Amino acid sequence: MSMETSRLEVREAERNGIDADVYDETGIVEESTRLASDDFDLEPPAARDGEPTAATEVTADVTALDPQLERDGAGFVVRLVGDRDERARVRIDDEEWDLA
Structure with a gap:
């Protein structure tokens, strides 16, 4: 393997949730996960x-x-784990994103 740069992007989903996508160097989604806001009221x-x-x-x-x-x-924490080690972390505060 060689060193590669990936981008972790977290955004509010159109359907009431939070999406976290991992993009490779060419802009293609490598991995993705979603959390529904309803699960947390x-x-x-x-x-x-x-x-x-x-x-x-x-x-x-x-x-x-x-x-x-x-x-x-x-809030929420989005961790990007690579080979069992945390490689990046993004924190989302309820207040900052105006979640009630």
């Missing part, structure tokens, strides 16, 4: 200007990447 506002997003890049020599969404108190 959260609801985004009915209207807002654009969907909130967060992103980070990681360069690593790994055989597989796995985005993992977890609830943690007043």
